[in-house]
Amino acid sequence: MEGIEKVESKECYMAGYARDGLPSSDHLKIRTVTLSLDLDSIPDDHVAIQSLWISVDPYLRSRMTGIAEDGLNVSQFPINQAIGSYGAGKIIRSKSEKYKEGDIVICPEMPIAEYSIVPTKAVAIKVDPAFGVDPVDYLSVLGVPGFAAWIGIEVIGKAKEGENVFISAAAGGVGMVAGQLAKLKGCYVVGSCGSDDKVKLLKEEFGYDEVINYKKEPDLDAALTKYFPNGIDIYFENVGGKTLEAVLNHVNGFARIPLCGMISQYNKVWTEREGVRNLLNMVGKEVHMQGFMLRSYMNRFVDFITEMGGYLKDKKITSKLKINKGIESFPESLASLFTSSNIGKVVIEV
Amino acid sequence: MEGIEKVESKECYMAGYARDGLPSSDHLKIRTVTLSLDLDSIPDDHVAIQSLWISVDPYLRSRMTGIAEDGLNVSQFPINQAIGSYGAGKIIRSKSEKYKEGDIVICPEMPIAEYSIVPTKAVAIKVDPAFGVDPVDYLSVLGVPGFAAWIGIEVIGKAKEGENVFISAAAGGVGMVAGQLAKLKGCYVVGSCGSDDKVKLLKEEFGYDEVINYKKEPDLDAALTKYFPNGIDIYFENVGGKTLEAVLNHVNGFARIPLCGMISQYNKVWTEREGVRNLLNMVGKEVHMQGFMLRSYMNRFVDFITEMGGYLKDKKITSKLKINKGIESFPESLASLFTSSNIGKVVIEV
Numbered sequence: 001m002e003g004i005e006k007v008e009s010k011e012c013y014m015a016g017y018a019r020d021g022l023p024s025s026d027h028l029k030i031r032t033v034t035l036s037l038d039l040d041s042i043p044d045d046h047v048a049i050q051s052l053w054i055s056v057d058p059y060l061r062s063r064m065t066g067i068a069e070d071g072l073n074v075s076q077f078p079i080n081q082a083i084g085s086y087g088a089g090k091i092i093r094s095k096s097e098k099y100k101e102g103d104i105v106i107c108p109e110m111p112i113a114e115y116s117i118v119p120t121k122a123v124a125i126k127v128d129p130a131f132g133v134d135p136v137d138y139l140s141v142l143g144v145p146g147f148a149a150w151i152g153i154e155v156i157g158k159a160k161e162g163e164n165v166f167i168s169a170a171a172g173g174v175g176m177v178a179g180q181l182a183k184l185k186g187c188y189v190v191g192s193c194g195s196d197d198k199v200k201l202l203k204e205e206f207g208y209d210e211v212i213n214y215k216k217e218p219d220l221d222a223a224l225t226k227y228f229p230n231g232i233d234i235y236f237e238n239v240g241g242k243t244l245e246a247v248l249n250h251v252n253g254f255a256r257i258p259l260c261g262m263i264s265q266y267n268k269v270w271t272e273r274e275g276v277r278n279l280l281n282m283v284g285k286e287v288h289m290q291g292f293m294l295r296s297y298m299n300r301f302v303d304f305i306t307e308m309g310g311y312l313k314d315k316k317i318t319s320k321l322k323i324n325k326g327i328e329s330f331p332e333s334l335a336s337l338f339t340s341s342n343i344g345k346v347v348i349e350v
Numbered sequence: 351m352e353g354i355e356k357v358e359s360k361e362c363y364m365a366g367y368a369r370d371g372l373p374s375s376d377h378l379k380i381r382t383v384t385l386s387l388d389l390d391s392i393p394d395d396h397v398a399i400q401s402l403w404i405s406v407d408p409y410l411r412s413r414m415t416g417i418a419e420d421g422l423n424v425s426q427f428p429i430n431q432a433i434g435s436y437g438a439g440k441i442i443r444s445k446s447e448k449y450k451e452g453d454i455v456i457c458p459e460m461p462i463a464e465y466s467i468v469p470t471k472a473v474a475i476k477v478d479p480a481f482g483v484d485p486v487d488y489l490s491v492l493g494v495p496g497f498a499a500w501i502g503i504e505v506i507g508k509a510k511e512g513e514n515v516f517i518s519a520a521a522g523g524v525g526m527v528a529g530q531l532a533k534l535k536g537c538y539v540v541g542s543c544g545s546d547d548k549v550k551l552l553k554e555e556f557g558y559d560e561v562i563n564y565k566k567e568p569d570l571d572a573a574l575t576k577y578f579p580n581g582i583d584i585y586f587e588n589v590g591g592k593t594l595e596a597v598l599n600h601v602n603g604f605a606r607i608p609l610c611g612m613i614s615q616y617n618k619v620w621t622e623r624e625g626v627r628n629l630l631n632m633v634g635k636e637v638h639m640q641g642f643m644l645r646s647y648m649n650r651f652v653d654f655i656t657e658m659g660g661y662l663k664d665k666k667i668t669s670k671l672k673i674n675k676g677i678e679s680f681p682e683s684l685a686s687l688f689t690s691s692n693i694g695k696v697v698i699e700v
Contacts, residue, residue, distance in 0.1 A: 062634075073603075073634025240630060253423075254646075262630045270599075275625015280590060280612045282641035284412075284423025289639045291632035296604075
């Protein structure tokens with residue numbers, strides 16, 4: 001990129017909020033802007049980044065409703081600005097002493113754009129090639145979904161050998177790592193997902209003991225009776241609503257329910273969400289249910305990277321990526337998370 | 351009672367289970383039985399007890415449904431036997447070396463009867479008159495409701511100075527102690543209850559900062575907006591359903607919700623219970639919700655008695671009793687818990 005003073009950059013921006021349902025082309029639009037790469041035009045303590053990989057995660061939906069303080073309690077993307085997501089990119093201009101051209105970096109909120117200029121503090125990690133991990137793994141096993149899986153299974157779930165673990169949305173970016181982690185801890189692990197291809201993947205590649213295809217076994221209560229004759233000790237919650245309700249009829253005493261997300265509920269305003277009627281079971285079974293956001297566990301990030309990086313290098317944990325190409329694939333990539341049409345962690349290769 | 355060989359004993363027994371609604375005279379019946387007090391007829395390691403005080407608590411309702419493994423997960427009272435509750439009584443015959451005639455004792459499950467013969471292991475505490483606490487206080491501040499309040503506010507709630515605490519069923523046996531404890535910890539405390547008399551009691555005798563009469567302020571969401579401009583840090587849950595749902599729209603980050611009980615839901619089978627639609631808020635606000643049963647905290651009972659006994663003797667905590675007389679008052683006493691017609695801890699003076 002040396003010597004180039006201007007680039008055309010495709011970006012995805014928030015044209016209008018989608019209160020419910022899936023965001024459409026009315027809400028998420030693509031445009032091309034011109035970016036000056038002239039060093040003089042880049043502010044101090046800023047870097048210009050060429051995007052390489054962009055993470056597509058369900059929580060992004062909650063930043064597009066225009067409803068403040070709802071559900072995930074995440075800030076709304078400003079109208080008419082490029083939206084952001086966790087991403088990996090290459091520094092192409094630097095007005096910072098910390099980074100130089102050519103560095104590969106991870107940004108928790110990188111603009112969903114081909115190129116961007118961001119403050120240095122928006123960069124979280126510089127990828128060390130000597131660590132031997134592919135940059136795209138920082139969006140998966142070593143990124144948002146891997147960290148979420150680790151917090152849920154280890155920190156909140158406190159998984160112990162011989163415990164029975166149920167994971168919903170098991171073939172998603174978080175679920176596939178959560179299941180492998182629980183297996184590494186010596187647990188019996190059952191997942192749920194929405195296709196036979198996913199069932200196969202979860203059993204054959206990720207070592208799940210049993211997998212429920214909820215489209216083929218719509219009576220989840222009966223399925224849980226079948227697969228958990230000894231009850232559930234940990235439920236890793238990714239789905240919410242009726243799934244959570246079914247689980248609460250099968251929990252053991254002192255069960256833990258880390259609440260990572262509730263993807264079945266994101267496209268509805270709260271009064272339309274599915275009510276859970278059997279929370280009383282939490283009293284008798286002394287269940288511990290806990291919501292979590294990664295931002296509150298950053299003091300554990302090094303522990304996470306150390307443990308998970310080790311598993312990754314030892315090939316004890318693998319991942320499956322669904323790679324879509326180009327910024328313009330973002331709206332469809334996001335929608336695919338809600339229609340169960342993706343397998344594995346969805347990323348965009350820019 | 352010396353020299354008397356037989357007594358007539360009135361008792362309340364389970365004639366049939368009440369799946370939903372309030373138990374009626376079809377379910378709870380009174381009868382008089384004859385009990386032999388002849389020492390030869392009392393088994394070894396048993397004592398004969400004359401009941402003095404019987405505790406009437408909401409959880410008893412859950413032992414009368416005939417539905418195993420539901421909600422509170424408590425065992426069902428056997429049909430045709432006297433039901434049991436936490437009580438204080440006087441030993442009138444002893445075939446145990448641990449107790450002698452005249453001892454005042456506390457039994458976690460004393461038959462709801464004028465007289466009974468129970469195994470020694472059914473006796474939990476011998477009341478030491480030198481401790482200076484009235485035996486009936488062992489059914490209130492130092493009993494089931496006081497212990498539940500202490501676990502919820504201190505152990506699970508971890509109440510800290512300056513935090514905002516909401517307590518439902520605040521004028522009940524548990525609520526009145528929970529509120530006073532939270533005040534002692536330096537919290538801002540708001541309660542909800544169902545009559546102006548209770549509002550007055552909570553404010554004037556128990557030091558609540560504000561009290562919501564839910565019959566006069568049926569829009570709980572608006573009331574919480576008014577009384578919690580800075581949100582809720584701890585919600586002591588006694589009610590469930592719509593109350594919990596309203597609270598979840600007002601929780602602060604890292605709020606704690608100890609689940610002591612859900613009295614609004616006990617008289618319904620689970621599929622008829624009120625669904626809570628906004629559990630997703632627990633993710634964004636990282637809420638910690640935890641059910642608890644006292645039996646799991648018995649290792650903390652001495653800590654509780656020490657702290658709470660101190661408050662009681664220093665008159666830092668008081669209690670209000672609703673005293674009903676005679677075994678035959680039990681069915682009505684139980685019903686009064688669900689119609690909000692009682693103030694304070696309901697006990698029966700036998």
